[in-house]
Amino acid sequence: MTATSREPGDAIGRLKKAYRALVTCHRNPDGDAIGSELGLAELASRLGVQTAIVNRDPTPANLGQLPGIEAIEVSDRLPEDFPDGFDLVITVECPGLDRTGFDQLTRLPILNIDHHPDNPGYGVTNYLDPESPAVGEMVWRMFGEAGIVPSAAAATSMLVALTTDTGDFRYSNATGRAFRAAAEMVDGGARPTEVANWIHNHRSLASVRLLGEALRSLRIVGGGKLALITADEGAFARAGAGPEDTEEIVNVPRSIAGVEAVAYFKEWQPGVVRISLRSRGGVDVRAVAESFGGGGHVNAAGCTVTGPLPEVEARVAAAVAAALGVGL
Numbered sequence: 657m658t659a660t661s662r663e664p665g666d667a668i669g670r671l672k673k674a675y676r677a678l679v680t681c682h683r684n685p686d687g688d689a690i691g692s693e694l695g696l697a698e699l700a701s702r703l704g705v706q707t708a709i710v711n712r713d714p715t716p717a718n719l720g721q722l723p724g725i726e727a728i729e730v731s732d733r734l735p736e737d738f739p740d741g742f743d744l745v746i747t748v749e750c751p752g753l754d755r756t757g758f759d760q761l762t763r764l765p766i767l768n769i770d771h772h773p774d775n776p777g778y779g780v781t782n783y784l785d786p787e788s789p790a791v792g793e794m795v796w797r798m799f800g801e802a803g804i805v806p807s808a809a810a811a812t813s814m815l816v817a818l819t820t821d822t823g824d825f826r827y828s829n830a831t832g833r834a835f836r837a838a839a840e841m842v843d844g845g846a847r848p849t850e851v852a853n854w855i856h857n858h859r860s861l862a863s864v865r866l867l868g869e870a871l872r873s874l875r876i877v878g879g880g881k882l883a884l885i886t887a888d889e890g891a892f893a894r895a896g897a898g899p900e901d902t903e904e905i906v907n908v909p910r911s912i913a914g915v916e917a918v919a920y921f922k923e924w925q926p927g928v929v930r931i932s933l934r935s936r937g938g939v940d941v942r943a944v945a946e947s948f949g950g951g952g953h954v955n956a957a958g959c960t961v962t963g964p965l966p967e968v969e970a971r972v973a974a975a976v977a978a979a980l981g982v983g984l
């Protein structure tokens with residue numbers, strides 16, 4: 657018998673029946689996955705249920721200071737005593753079981769907790785709410801349903817989940833429901849300033865130096881609509897930066913008034929140019945990326961093109977300008 661519900665009652669009932677649960681989330685975990693796991697671990701413990709949290713990929717560095725984070729084990733295999741030492745698997749934020757990066761999970765009953773609309777309900781118990789702004793908010797509701805007041809640490813974890821999944825309460829899922837849950841979490845001891853610091857103030861020095869290098873290269877073309885930035889081998893060397901330091905940089909030129917698309921050219925390896933494309937509104941940079949063998953979303957895409965940097969820049973800039981309907 658399987659059960660699927662938008663309400664937390666069945667999930668609480670299933671959790672209460674367990675003695676030890678394996679908790680896991682999707683590969684390359686984000687704040688919602690990690691924060692929800694930590695909230696669930698506290699809820700389980702308060703219900704007398706033991707947990708082991710095992711993720712396939714490391715916790716992002718900026719979440720490393722979350723209270724209770726040391727409970728998360730990162731491994732490419734399930735614990736030695738799986739399945740015998742457990743009687744429940746809880747998957748967090750996984751629209752498909754394969755997203756966990758583990759096989760064998762079906763050897764135990766699965767409690768599937770997710771807010772992705774395409775989750776098919778592969779668990780024995782499925783707590784699925786596509787209207788929820790974050791799985792962290794769904795776990796918050798589980799506490800309410802169980803009549804348990806979360807600790808300030810758990811409230812903080814769930815506020816991290818909600819804050820990251822709503823893009824600091826700026827995305828379309830920043831609904832009244834999201835703000836109401838956040839207000840309860842803050843009343844419950846979560847500190848938004850601390851959460852914002854963890855999420856945002858953990859850049860590496862090398863990434864800020866690389867931002868400087870990239871901004872020095874800034875060119876605005878196409879009548880002010882297209883911004884181009886580049887970090888070549890020399891820029892990476894001067895900044896002491898590597899590929900892991902390139903994130904977020906592309907969003908800086910996108911914030912310039914009038915700019916509708918950005919192309920960011922990264923060459924940390926000679927002759928191989930990684931390109932990140934960003935746009936606003938209906939400007940389809942995915943189509944541009946696809947024409948160079950890459951892919952992504954309409955407003956955020958990428959591709960890798962081999963060849964001399966100036967030549968690659970010229971070809972890709974021309975394609976983005978065409979998508980914008982402007983000349984260079």
Ligand SMILES: [Mn+2]
Pocket residue numbers: 688689749771789790791821
């Ligand atoms: Mn989520």
